[in-house]
Amino acid sequence: MPRATIDLNADLGEGFGRWRLTDDEELLSVVTSANVACGFHAGDAVTMRRVCELAAARGVRIGAQVSYRDLAGFGRRSMDVPPAELAAEVAYQIGALEVFARAAGSRVSYVKPHGALYNRVVRDAEQAAAVVEGVLLADRTLPVLGLPGSRLHGVAAEAGLTVVAEAFGDRAYRADGSLVPRGQEGAVVTDPEEVVQRAVDLAGTGAVTSHCGRTVAVRARSLCLHGDTPGAVDLARRVRDRLEASGLRVEAFA
Template identity: 80%
Template sequence: MACIDLNADLGEGFGRWRLTDDEGLLSVVTSANVACGFHAGDPATMRRVCELAAARGVRIGAQVSYRDLAGFGRRAMDVPPAELAAEVAYQIGALEVFARAAGARVAYVKPHGALYNRVVRDEEQAAAVVEGVLLADAALPVLGLPGSRLLELAAKAGLPAVTEAFADRAYTDAGTLVPRTEEGAVVSDPEAVVGRSVELARTGSVVARSGTRIEVRARSLCLHGDTPGAVDLAHRVRRRLEATGVVVEAFA
């Protein structure tokens, strides 16, 4: 039986500014990637999202990033490995305070934006992220792209490695995400996103930008919270998945 976790990036605001409809998305997803203050988020937002997630039984994940509030964590940066490891641990630790206060725990870690894409191939940066996770909690699962250096190194270090797919992002033939700077990187048609979600969950494959079908076997499916109409789209995805016999539940 096909089984998939639905995760979304939440808490991506700062002060009075909010980007994501956290309450709406938490009624749909099974895992919440909470911004930890480096690309978005602030202490009050982190606390609020943790409380909402805990009340709804949604697992809390630390979405760690390069220190880049101005660029929303999507700009390429060169951070020394020791510094990056410390910053990853710092972000996890900050979120853990609010997760515990809400009666839950940080259940996994997922890099964001430029860091997410960098650790697909960059062994040094991937190793630094893994070191940071180990500093915070040597049992935390790490969420990432199938075949990435991050997941390979996480598994070698004894951390559970959880594969992830994106229904609203275009793929290269190599199974990596098409950079956002390129045309067609984001799939904007809602029906296409819904269809690709079912395809990924049931067949473990998707059609790349070139038209070639590629294998993308994932345990979790990301629904971007900053997409216009994100909550309605998330509901449509979940309804279609369940209607086609896919079990929607958090990864173990």
């Protein structure tokens, strides 16, 4: 009987000009999928090209991490963007990254919203439909990575797109399976050992303890490892080591 598999993804390329937030080189030695910032919440042409080259050299899948146009707020401020404009901007970001991915001998393999857009499309059907329209404009073969049970996944599936569920070892969950908003106390799990154990539980049993103490089913094919937290590289290595020691095979979904 084949072993269960899990993908590890991380947000990479989150720099701009001389400023860098993530240790892209080191994280790319751990993860199997790279969510590359496409210039709207972070990233620029040089950074995108560099990360795509590094990812391609390591056999890591490249994903377009699309966002609201919000460099100043790192894409974490909710915005009311007209659907047609949002669809065009999603397609624009995917297309920009595809140029660098192809030049590196790879391709964009999936799409994942970032920050405020990620959270918005969990419940907002109109914004979710706009993101899906943008993906369809760019490449209708691209899977969409997101929160299981979200409106985004529902709309994407209806449009014939492949959906891939992801989970977070370092984020607190509500009883309904949604994430506790970052502005609330306890939204981010900071204890490294707790993060590692939650990641193993999510990958192995498909369940996690919610913020209120209830067990929540969260069945995911990919685990997100945030690259902008202190000690991110060491934590990512610990998560991968523990997953493999638990008998899980770590490999990309796309």
